[in-house]
Amino acid sequence: MLDLLNSELALTVTQKSLDTPFTAWAxxxxxxxxxxxxxxxxxxxxxxxxxxxxxxxxxxTLLDLACGPGNFTIEWAKRVGPDGLVIGLDISAPMLARAAHHVHRWGLDNVLLIRGDAHHLPLADDRLEKINCSGGFHQFPDLSQALREIARVSAPGAVLTASTFAQGPADRRAAIKRWLKRRFDLHFVPLVWLAEQLADIGYHQYRWSLPGGWFGYVSARRTSED
Structure with missing residues (x-):
């Protein structure tokens, strides 16, 4: 694991809660x-x-952003094979320790684990063909900045997929989601707003679904170099 995280970075309440060996295991x-x-x-x-x-x-070449304990990282590594590369990036060292354990258990040598900040990705411009972020968007303090970083490291034509606590248009759970935000600082990403943000950074062909009403699944493709 490469630790490229700025040591002065302040973690959010949610990030702190996940940044222990016990919570990573749980x-x-x-x-x-x-x-x-x-x-x-x-x-x-x-x-x-x-x-x-x-x-x-x-x-x-695939980035698994906010990779956590590596569940998805392992799945993508199996699919890209020995000629591909999966970069698993997370802010939590305990989560990455779990991911490293799973990578070793599966005997995978096409995975690079990095401790880093989604708002300042330690990656080169215009390189990544696929980016996945499962369960991360609602945890980022500045999602707009994280999206700009995603666009920066994406190659033209790159595909982005993500899942996140989300709020849809005319969401019948809007009131309780607002209460959860006030009470527990649990952020629900507005899916219409997300479409606008992605369009601004050159990601189009936006699709979303909200099965169950809580967790949204989105995808988009970078169709320009802007």
Whole structure:
């Protein structure tokens, strides 16, 4: 694991809560149980939904942003094969330790794990063909800045997929989501706003779904070099 995180970076409340060995273990162990509680697709279904748009394939260079314990990182590494590369980036060292354990267990040598900040990606411009961010957008303090960084490191034609706590247009859960934001600082990304943000950075062909009403799944393609 490469630690390229600015040591002076202030973590949010949510990020701090996930930045311990115990919470990293618990998230890794009980993620699917929590998903079922929230009526969110479990991991195999979520992988299939994401892969429909991401189309990770042999030889791809792929960024798994906010990779956590590496669940998706492992899946993408299997798909890109020995000629591809998956970069798993997260702000949490305990999460990355879990990811490193899984990478070793699967015997994968096409994964690079980096501790870094989504708002200042330690990656070169215009290089990545595929970017996935599962469960990360709602945790970023400045999502607009993180999206600009995603655009910077994306090659023209790159595909972006993401899942996040989200709010749809005419959302019947809007009131309780506002309360959760006030009470627990749990952010629900407005899907219409996200479409506008992505268009501003050159990502179009935007698609979204909100199965279960809580967690949104989005995809878009970078169609310009702007």
């Amino acid at each position: 998230y890794d162990r009980f993620r699917d149980a929590l998903a079922r509680l929230l009526n969110v697709p479990d991991f195999p279904v979520e992988v299939a939904l994401t892969q429909q748009s991401l189309q990770a394939q042999a030889g791809d």
